[in-house]
Amino acid sequence: MTDYPVRATRTSVRVIEALLEVREAGVTELAERLDLSKSAVHNHLVTLERVGFAVSDGGRYRLGLRFLDVGMNARNGRDLCRVAMAEVDALADQTDEMAALVVPEFDHAVYAVAASGGRGLPVRLGSRVPLHATAPGKAVLASASPSVIDEYIETHGLAALTRRTTTSAAALREELSTIGDRGLAFDRGEAFDGVRSVAAPIRSQEGTAGALAVVGPGERFSGKRLEEDLPGLVLTHANDIELALSE
Amino acid sequence: MTDYPVRATRTSVRVIEALLEVREAGVTELAERLDLSKSAVHNHLVTLERVGFAVSDGGRYRLGLRFLDVGMNARNGRDLCRVAMAEVDALADQTDEMAALVVPEFDHAVYAVAASGGRGLPVRLGSRVPLHATAPGKAVLASASPSVIDEYIETHGLAALTRRTTTSAAALREELSTIGDRGLAFDRGEAFDGVRSVAAPIRSQEGTAGALAVVGPGERFSGKRLEEDLPGLVLTHANDIELALSE
DNA sequence: ACGATCCGTTCGCTAATACTGGACACGTTT
């Protein structure tokens, strides 16, 4: 239990995390799972319900949709996300694939905006993936300074998500360097088997703010389409976002 | 400050709500706004950051995208929402308008699933609207017992959001009755000027669980399309959802 | 139909802590 200055808040969050896992639970079940007294859990649940973060339904509790509200507001509160929405939509439309804006947070790549182009794979908004195993993640990482990259590798390691994940620090550094030069990153099944993606970094005055990506199945992401067509579209829209951001 | 059993959690939520309003703020600004000491706010912010609910950027704080993650998980954790996603997509596709699943929570209508059919109006996921002024809201309300309806009217009143909002209790009760009979609700600019919608309740074994709706501009929502075509599609998909839910 | 058993909730109690006010360190500004 590393230093949480406000312990009660940490406890409430633990309750939230438990509800995240089990979807729905009673007081007793949560108390056992969290190793807390029933009354403590009850107090937290009542508080969470009062603020809309939990809902009770005849003794059983689940998470409230207020999280959706806050999450969407948090996202829309960021200039980059608001600006990127139209471009993500356009990219999804033109490619007929899933397009997304990814933003780095706590050393992870977070899907902040997504649009499924009809037949595209679904990507859960808000989901996190490691920076080293996905095209947008690498695009973001590539424009960081070498020392930051080293630190990232050191603290997080390079976990193998699939057989194709880059797990060698040297190989990753090399790849990041070429990504930085071209302004384009690829992922060929490195995070999920059979899922490929193309991404371009979005740069603002204070460094790289995120990445624009197209994600799709290996069957459709190959050959000239993967090497030229998709990269061209991604680059165009990434540029548009950068332009819209600067003014 | 009505009874919040865990006061510290309430305080953290107040910090979150403040950040929701101002998007980005420093410790001092938040302390003034919340009438708390700087150190207290600082402690809450550090705790919130540790759990991913806030991010600091050189002294300034904003909400973390973890809210998006939790919110999406909370939503997908509900059978109704998961089942409805495909139908909402299909409805948006067929109508080329914004389609949405609305779920009641804390006496409000919450947009839980949404799909913009290309040219549809955007609806913010997680946003709340009063039950009495929107088609899906009325659809949900209509299948409640008369006593529940009376209680709702008594506690919330019938605020006029536009000139067309139904503000008379008698008129609302009458309308709800016909909505209950037909299984269809309409909204002609009652919540937002120029915005109309058609909705059908989704009924499960334990009452009405939500409503399926199509939302669009008055120019396209009129005549036979509003009266027959859209209602037909909404009813069909609402039925499909009920079916998928029951097994 | 009726105990037995489970659950959510309530109620004191006490050790732990959330908040205050003040001091510190750092960056920018005047």
Next chain:
DNA sequence: AAACGTGTCCAGTATTAGCGAACGGATCGT
């Protein structure tokens, strides 16, 4: 260079978070 502004840290105390036991209501098995 000094005067402000900021975010962060520190000690003290009134507050309270969490515990354990008891209550009342529902559900189960018999």
